[in-house]
Amino acid sequence: MTGRRATAWVGGAVAAAAAITAGLLAAGHRGTPDTRHGSLPRPGAAATAGPALTAEAIADYSPASVNGFALHDPLTGGPDASVLRAGPRTTADWPAFLDRAGGSARDRLTVTLVFTGNAEPAVRVTGVRVRLERTAEVLAGTAIVPxxxxxxxxxxxxxxDDTTPALTDDTGADYFATRRLELRRGERSTVTVGFTARRATYAWTLLVDHVDGAGTARTAEIPGFRLTGSAPKYAATYVDNAPARGFSLSRRR
Structure with missing residues (x-):
């Protein structure tokens, strides 16, 4: 996401949290899919803070959060394959790599939503909805296994994969429907969400519904998320060289 405060992706032998950060967007903005190689959009959209609320989405790309990565095309040679074999010099190199190669996290992704109140009286978060921007077949060109x-x-x-994806608690109920989240100026609250995908590749935007101190209902957006399910087989597979750096091509069709 452009306007993000920090980006750190995890892969290879690097064991650190990965963060994609974005402010609330003005209602009506939509992310633009990248159609190159049939890939999904890299997280990115101009961010504008809302008058009463600021939100950040911090996506964790560590091995505990994702089941590796997948690329749309087989990757067996060329500059991107060389980069993958050498391993990223820093975690900040991963977004550009996945963007160039048409890639995504695989199976699961943990995202922490951070809400901060900006005004008095308090702002109330009434819900967070998922708007699917694009659905495609699972990426089956290359698997990257950390x-x-x-x-x-x-x-x-x-x-x-649900017909209407929703953020639910451990009872299956809508998380925000049974909670009252109000934030005064400077107050902060976090919600960590585990997103999963099995049947397809998804790009989505989070819609943050909130009511400001004047009682005006507003919806703001955090765009640019993407996740793919696992394919039955891949044309190429790279495995982590841990504890050494980089990945090795272990299988190619």
Whole structure:
């Protein structure tokens, strides 16, 4: 997401949290899909803070959050393959790599939403909805498999394969429907959400519904998320060289 405060993606032997940060967007803005190689949009959109509320979406691309990555096309040679074999010099190199190669996180993605109140009286967050921007077949060109890690445990989940994806708690109820989240100026609250995908590749925007101190209902947007399910087989597979840096091509069709 452009306007993001920090970006750090995790892969190879690097074990650090990855953050994609964006402010609330003015209602009506939509992300623009990147159609090159049939890929989905890289997280990115101009961010504008709302008058009463600021939100950030911090996506974790560590092995505990994602089941590796997948690319649309087979990657067996060329500059991108060389970059992958060498491994990223820093975690900040991953967004550009996945954007060039037409890639996405695979199967699951943990996103922490951070809400901060900007005004008095308090602003109330009434809901967070998922608007699917694009659905495509799962990416099946290349699998990138990081070192194994236990999946992160989250209490709020969203299954993108559902007909109407929603943020639900461990009882299956809409998370925000049973909670009253009000934030005065400077107050902050976080919600960590585990997104999952199995059947397709999804690009989506989060719609943050809130009511300001004057009682005006508003909706703002955090665009640019993407996630793909696992394919039955891949034309090429790279595995982590951990504890050494980089990835090795272990299989090609």
């Amino acid at each position: 070192a194994a890690a236990d999946p992160a445990t989250v209490r709020v989940t969203c299954d993108l």
